[in-house]
Amino acid sequence: MAMALFAIAAVSLAEALNVISLTVTETIEDAELREQLRAVMLEVTRDPNLTAETRETEPNEQGLAFRIDIERLELDNEKGESLANLFSVKVTALKVQSGGRKESLDSASTIVNPAIF
Numbered sequence: 692m693a694m695a696l697f698a699i700a701a702v703s704l705a706e707a708l709n710v711i712s713l714t715v716t717e718t719i720e721d722a723e724l725r726e727q728l729r730a731v732m733l734e735v736t737r738d739p740n741l742t743a744e745t746r747e748t749e750p751n752e753q754g755l756a757f758r759i760d761i762e763r764l765e766l767d768n769e770k771g772e773s774l775a776n777l778f779s780v781k782v783t784a785l786k787v788q789s790g791g792r793k794e795s796l797d798s799a800s801t802i803v804n805p806a807i808f
Contacts, residue, residue, distance in 0.1 A: 741805040
């Protein structure tokens with residue numbers, strides 16, 4: 692009886708450690724993805740020659756690619772004056788699957804005035 696109880700406890704402990712390990716791995720992968728997404732966003736928004744376009748990066752060694760959508764914005768301030776040189780930037784992280792299919796993982800967006808940098 693004691694041996695059976697010990698075996699059940701050992702198996703339960705092994706399962707709990709496995710779940711913790713998987714959770715930590717997923718958390719690390721999510722953090723790496725967010726950091727790469729942030730890096731691409733910073734690179735794009737710091738370009739002084741920003742133009743409206745849509746482009747996609749080549750997949751990296753983890754199979755991640757990034758779609759970059761840049762649109763020109765026409766906004767007015769409270770006084771009705773046009774705010775010049777504003778762009779909406781959206782970066783989407785894509786996981787390239789077998790067969791070339793792409794799965795959207797996460798995205799980030801911002802409004803930028805390239806003349807500021």
